[in-house]
Amino acid sequence: MSRQTTPIVQQLRDRGLRVTASRHAVLAWLVEHPHATVEQVHAGVSQQIGSISKQAVYDVLAACIDADLVQQIKPSGHPARFERRTGDNHHHLVCRSCGCIEDVDCVLGEKPCLTPGQDHGFEVDEAEVMFWGLCKSCRTHSPETPDEGV
Numbered sequence: 001m002s003r004q005t006t007p008i009v010q011q012l013r014d015r016g017l018r019v020t021a022s023r024h025a026v027l028a029w030l031v032e033h034p035h036a037t038v039e040q041v042h043a044g045v046s047q048q049i050g051s052i053s054k055q056a057v058y059d060v061l062a063a064c065i066d067a068d069l070v071q072q073i074k075p076s077g078h079p080a081r082f083e084r085r086t087g088d089n090h091h092h093l094v095c096r097s098c099g100c101i102e103d104v105d106c107v108l109g110e111k112p113c114l115t116p117g118q119d120h121g122f123e124v125d126e127a128e129v130m131f132w133g134l135c136k137s138c139r140t141h142s143p144e145t146p147d148e149g150v
Contacts (some may be wrong), residue, residue: 022057034101034103073101090106095133100138
């Protein structure tokens with residue numbers, strides 16, 4: 001790894017984390033591959049830096065989640081996914097068929113974008129929203145998709 005200070009190096013230092021090749025590689029890989037599973041991160045980072053254990057990837061992701069450098073999303077019925085987009089109020093679109101995930105900005109822009117009908121004394125500061133459906137590709141290739149206009 002180069003000795004120059006990259007944005008990732010600075011982000012790690014700003015959050016009090018040691019700069020390591022594995023942390024840098026995981027964060028850099030997630031910039032280009034948002035919503036990746038641990039297996040995808042492991043395979044991608046292994047190609048970049050060589051041998052890295054899956055446990056090391058889990059450890060890097062856990063440290064980066066704690067430091068708010070990575071966000072974990074857990075779509076029901078799918079493996080956990082990881083992304084670098086943190087600290088804003090965005091949600092996710094999830095394809096029920098292929099598992100494709102896309103970011104979608106909150107229409108209100110500020111947290112929480114939804115409030116419960118009854119808060120039971122909670123001070124609500126965040127709402128997680130996951131939209132489910134079929135992506136364009138799966139709708140196009142699905143034999144069960146009804147023809148338009150029928």
